[in-house]
Amino acid sequence: MTQAMRIIGFPGRYVQGPGALKSLPDMLTELGAQRPVLVSDDIVQAAVGPQLPPSLPRLRFGGECTREAVADLAGQAVALEADTLIALGGGKTIDTAKGVARTLGTRLVIVPSVASNDSPTSRLIVLYDDAHRLVAVDYLARNPDLVLVDTEVIVQAPLRFFRAGIGDAVSKRYEARQCALSGGKNFFGGRPPDVALVMAERCHAALAQYAPAALAAVSRKEVTLEVEAVIEATVLLSGLAFESGGLSLSHALLRGLTAIPALAEALHGEMVAYGSLVQLCLEARSDEERRAHASWLVGLGLPVTAAQLGARLSATEQQQVAELTMNAPYIGHFERPLTAADIAQAINAAEQIGQTALVG
Template sequence: MIAIGFPLIYRQGAGLLARLGDLVQPFGRRPYIVADAFVQRTYGAAVRASLQAAGLAPVFDDFRGECAPRAIAAAAARVREGRHDCIVGLGGGKAIDTAKAVKIETGLPIIVVPTIASNDSSTSRLAITYEEDGSFIGPRFMKANPEAIFVDTEVIARAPVRFFCAGIADALVTRFEAEQVVAAGKPNFFDARPTETAICLAEHCYHLIRTYGPQAVADVAAQRASSAVEKVTEANILFSGLGFEGCGVAGAHAIGLALSVLPGARGILHGEEVAIGLLAQLWLEGRDAAFMEDMLDFYGRVRLPRSLAELGL
């Protein structure tokens, strides 16, 4: 059996945040927005104005930065008490994961609005949960992929370039992990074999990253929402998200997760960890010296760590 999942709709483009009200309106009239304090300070007024202009009545969650069981339960209770009819995850990975977990608890539609392109989780069913002290608990799964993902590339380009580079790393590994899953005959995140569609997505994701990655990094460093940024944002979020969930993960993520629990790892981004994990996976695969040299050169061009020392471990 083969299987893959998709969001109902994916929209991406410059200036999209100003249109958010019209885009959210088909999913509900009383959106409950999960966003941390920084995102609320930076984008809260614009988001609120757009939603209210569309006749919606938004309420922002008091999200403290950790996708923890107590925070999830409290947010779900507020959603029920306020009779909200849709959830918006606005910001980075933990805010989005918390919004997904609230969807799991309430069954309401979820709209994902990432403000950084630092990983490929936006399109997936996964919500990674943590203890309040930041220690890892594990994933929870929505029944289906998010109803909508809306990505404003001007917002992505204004974020610190380090986040964008981490997203490139998370996308870069997708093809290589897909190859290992297929070769080993292992299941994907739908407990089935990868579809040809998922495999093609993983392969083209790699092509986009290798072709446009260095220019996109330079453009984000200059806060330019260029055509290269558009292509790599799509690779980081959409291609890699569908690819990893539809194909599965392998050594790069296993090693990256192991690195995340080492002393001193707090503050290292997920993509930076899997970047090192990919180098280890490629070495275990027996890749030749020329291939590894080319990969290390590319890492340098897109500002990725090439050693544990560069990672800060």
């Protein structure tokens, strides 16, 4: 019997810590960058830009990661003869810079301004339309050359973003497990190696141990050992676990949730946290486990109902979400075949468990 190759991928280098941004010039020299160009939005540029070399050319990111935005910035980067793209910002800025680097074949440096999701380490480029509906996922030829995480920058962002990063990471233990159980492939087209599952488990363990204290510290704008541990979990471990371990229902559900206009303001990680509860309602788990997971999410301030994401879903909307979820490429990464009816039923079950957790 022929088995798929085991494949895992990593960024060229990962650097994390307070004041890490100060090392950027030296890191660019090590990479051999001759004409680096920055990609950032106006808000992040005003807050963090003064810490960067003033001579660094900048491309202004407008706010939505669309194919049109990527093409526009790529044209500007060509005019500057850029050989290295530096993404400074959140997930959409990062994905847009990835798209430009993919188009031009340049080096890529990721400098996240928030720890709201695990996109910094991966090759994935998540594209939306102007209505914030997920439309496609493209891929870089390789992972970013450098991921530079300045934890002093991260804690200055609104607490909601830090919490959303935890929400994006809580699902990885369950999604990587389902991908492995189903014989699914990871984002490199190979079989997830065992170490990917180990990273997913370690990610979950770090969140269970450190997340409450880290949230409290970030609310005070403090960098603590707990904050460092959670950022490592949400950016590095979660990123490696999803890309090399694979995804499942928690992320597949975003195909449906992002199509509901009333949920447009929900962050990626908030939707994934809710999706993790829906996934556990599909898995062969006890009611006690599902209730415990919902209570844990509530304790972390993460959503357990669609209303917390922005709107109560009618039965018709739940069915719409379920049907669109079936179009996700990793919907087959589950221990048994799923139908739209299964997913709609799980959404309804998650809503009931979530409501109970909120009042309990």
